[in-house]
Amino acid sequence: MPKLPDSEMPRTRGRPRAFNEKTEQNTIKSLDRALGVLKELAQIESATLSELATAMKESPATLYRVLTTFALHGIVEMDETAQTWHIGSEAYQIGSAFLRRTSLIDVSRPILRKLMQETGETANLGIEKNGSVFFMSQIETNAPIRAFFPPGTLSEMHASGIGKALLAHMDETQLKRFAARGLQTFTPHTLATPESLAADMVTTRERGYALDDQEKNLGMRCIAAPIQDAYGEVIAGISVSGPTTRVSTDHIETLAKSVMRAAQDVSNALGAKTSEPS
Template sequence: MAKYPESEPRRQRGRPRAFNEKTEQNTIKSLDRALCVLSELAQIEGATLSELAQAMSESPATLYRVLTTFALHGIVEADEAAQTWHIGPEAYQIGSVFLRRTSLIDVSRPILRALMEQTGETANLGIEKNGAVLFVSQVETQAPIRAFFAPGTLSAMHASGIGKALLAHMDEPQINSFAAKGLEHFTEYTKSTLPDLTADLAAIKSRGYSLDDQERNLGMRCIAAPIRNAYGEVIAGLSVSGPTTRVTVEQVETLSTAVMRAANDVSRALGAK
């Protein structure tokens, strides 16, 4: 057992014995409700009070108190002219702490930049978050027409290059559970049935990269590859995305080689073999 000198008292862990218990007695209902409001506002950015109240089936008066409390701390802000509420700058500051502590972000940044410069298209980094793709970093091309997924943006897994690269490395029960929640149909190219999706995922796993061929937005293509950690686990995806006029069918093979190489570079930097 470690011993501490008298001049250096044992550091308190700062958490109660019931830290790992997620029972109702260990939660603050009002805080839980307030965070749900914040999460909902992030999903429908630019909502009026009545729109938010309708979406959450809550009293406008209750929501107003929550929002004004958040506004005092800069976590949300109000556009008085439009009478809408938005996520505030302090929410970004708090969230950026997560990015700073995640070595994935730091390691991938120069590789994303090099990929963008090599391909001329926007390079993206994303992870899975509650059944969706969360974009956590991006290096944007300077081309006039380009894809844009701001860090913090969520996208449907089955209609995303990165999302499908991640899904392809999940086991069958995980894929079936994901599909059971519904596969939203975005365009005529969306893989919105389980047989279509599973066939696509098998091809992705075999060749090493995924292709979002106008499956989320018409006129846009995205090529992605998985990133592994030191344990060989797929933890993220890396992609390039751009308009079909530049990311042509003929260029997919060349671009996919560059994307897979970049994903492998990030994986090796994280300790993967």
């Protein structure tokens, strides 16, 4: 069959006719560099121009032009007193469009609030993103000592309650592939070997909830349970986090029942058919 000339080729929605070309040919290098600056600043949260230039191995003059351009749109802001740059409010507005894209946030929000009120601890919602936990939503407790995972935070899966709840529902091949990347040690309690992590995944599946027992931060515990969609697939996790003084060992089972019930409520709202946790 003869190939149609470009002028007669059907146009693909969302892409120009040249969309089949290599990625490099369709990339605006200056924009790619600017977005790299934005990602770096988001990761370190606050930096002077010289600190950011050092971190990125870039010219301060180049970075200044990028930052001032973003500042014109409110995407970054500068603290004039400290001479430090931060992510701006407009970046939050743009990021919120991602959160609005899925009903998971809307469905979970009132359930997170109820979970926080019931347990007295901070309630969290997270998904897996590129091998890490991506926190999508949080309802903070009013207690003076509390966990804090603002939306957009990334955390290591093997040292996170939600991460372990998600890992427990991966198949054996996926779990081995994840562990083979290396498991960083954060505290003496971190499960930093494939064998210890695999054993904990068996326990997690059997009891229906995951436990981060001071594995990322000493003095903090997190209890999490998986959320299923209408197809019965685990797509997210919900948790409560707090200091070991309140989330004590003799209180774990009671909190776990609340967390599993909340996970069931979210799952059912998404169309899953789940049973009442025992």
